[in-house]
Amino acid sequence: MTTFWCETAILAKGGHSNPEAASGVRVETHDGRITNVTADVRHQPGETRLDGVVFPAAANAHSHAFHRVLRGRTHEGRGDFWVWREQMYTSATELTPEKYEKLATAVFAEMVVAGFSSVAEFHYVHHQPGGAPYAEAHAMELALARAAMAAGIRLTLLDTLYLAGGIGAPLSREQARFGDADVRAWLRRLAGLRAAVEQNFPEDRVRIGAALHSVRAVPEEDLKVVAAQLPSDIPLHIHLSEQPAENQACLEAYGTTPTGLLARHGLLSGRLSAVHSTHLTQEDIASLGQSGATVVMCPTTEADLADGIGPARELSDAGATIALGTDQHAVIDPWVEMRALEHGERLGSGQRGRFTPQELLQAATVGAARSMATPVAAIAVGSVCDLVAIDPTSTRTAGSRPLQLAFSATASDVTGVIVGGELLASRGVHTRLGSPGALLAEALEELS
The missing domain is CATH 3.20.20.140 (Metal-dependent hydrolases)
Structure with a gap:
């Protein structure tokens, strides 16, 4: 089991069409799916901490x-x-x-x-x-x-x-x-x-x-x-x-x-x-x-x-x-x-x-x-654990309300991305592959 602690998370309590922001959210996962979601809790040792506002990917x-x-x-x-x-x-x-x-x-x-x-x-x-x-x-x-x-x-x-x-x-x-x-x-x-x-x-x-x-x-x-x-x-x-x-x-x-x-x-x-x-x-x-x-x-x-x-x-x-x-x-x-x-x-x-x-x-x-008939990401029990964390204090996002970050955030504000319960990106770097910019530059050298 992997556990993530989210400073703030956008939960699907009211269904996908009516998400809510909650503080101090623990997300427990097993085999890439969410098994438990608990709000208003403190970060505990051993939990992967996701600062900022965490959305479904x-x-x-x-x-x-x-x-x-x-x-x-x-x-x-x-x-x-x-x-x-x-x-x-x-x-x-x-x-x-x-x-x-x-x-x-x-x-x-x-x-x-x-x-x-x-x-x-x-x-x-x-x-x-x-x-x-x-x-x-x-x-x-x-x-x-x-x-x-x-x-x-x-x-x-x-x-x-x-x-x-x-x-x-x-x-x-x-x-x-x-x-x-x-x-x-x-x-x-x-x-x-x-x-x-x-x-x-x-x-x-x-x-x-x-x-x-x-x-x-x-x-x-x-x-x-x-x-x-x-x-x-x-x-x-x-x-x-x-x-x-x-x-x-x-x-x-x-x-x-x-x-x-x-x-x-x-x-x-x-x-x-x-x-x-x-x-x-x-x-x-x-x-x-x-x-x-x-x-x-x-x-x-x-x-x-x-x-x-x-x-x-x-x-x-x-x-x-x-x-x-x-x-x-x-x-x-x-x-x-x-x-x-x-x-x-x-x-x-x-x-x-x-x-x-x-x-x-x-x-x-x-x-x-x-x-595309792929699993729908949501911060809810039973959903795949596909998450993205956004920095709400950047030059672009400072002062934004969590649910209105769609009008201020960019990919530059992404601090972490989890797919299937695995942390795959941290502040613009892919955890397996490194900098996408370097990968792209190398690939594009082979094409005119």
Whole structure:
């Protein structure tokens, strides 16, 4: 048994939607889960002391680990998402299983020290450049799983179906390594990957989900096959309506929006996570809400790529669950993502308080974790012991009320991160791997 003593902790006494701050909290754990929580007690010898304010750790519901290569390298001149995409493709061509494992280990370590305990990796770099499979089955996927294990982060690997370069267009030369022969070949590969992961990695640390890259990359006839044959016990994610051009192409080809196309084939459900959902009609919003889908917002990426401001408040009010992700990793910081979501709402509406601090915390924890079918972190008996401690006396946070730290804290204020009852990060240093900055610098030296 491991015991942590928290100076202040955010407890789920009133449920996930109504957390409370308590002082002097003892958290007892066994096999990575919380077995007892006691408030208003003194620190005892032998207990790991967590000073500051301790929250459930965040979950990152949307990641492309290799996009971290692009941080600080795509800002000369003007352009839009489509210009940025060409630079992203260039980075993808350089990846090998060895290079990707090294890079992803560093990226996942950066996530851990920022306060993330789990991540959904939206993965589509499956094969060699040109599209030939690697000699080792699932070489790229297993490299990502090993990277997550090394960093100690829980991984949901979303194996992605990517068959077309656009509606009615073949894959380009740069996209060839993303594709499979057809949808049934992808389903067979997905089944093989699930078996390999289940055989080689702990279920509570690495699990498999599925993703459709977008309606641009998956033709309608293949959506029908996915709807009929995808196993029902894994999560399904998709990039949805990130760009107006995607919507227009879908309308011209299929006579409906991307959301409408998914609804047409029964793919809107509580297991679906729609990433971005930036440019939606009112009908789209109602459909996503009524289906109980999760919408994964990535506010810092959507700002970096000039995507626009998605209708997060309207989606939440309609019944959708809001989750947060870091996507292309312009920033890896759950606290910045939380307030960027609210700031976008304020800029778009001219109103403050569109999301309460409690709602933002829920999006970064419960909403994100449920979207990837990973254990939900909470400071409550039975929950996984995934915790993050925040310094409430830094230059940024001094004077903040505990439940309002989402509006002042950054990853720089994280003093400790626990995953599965293990202290994995302390003041910006990964306890197993050292400085993520050094790891990233070394990994990036091998990539242009």
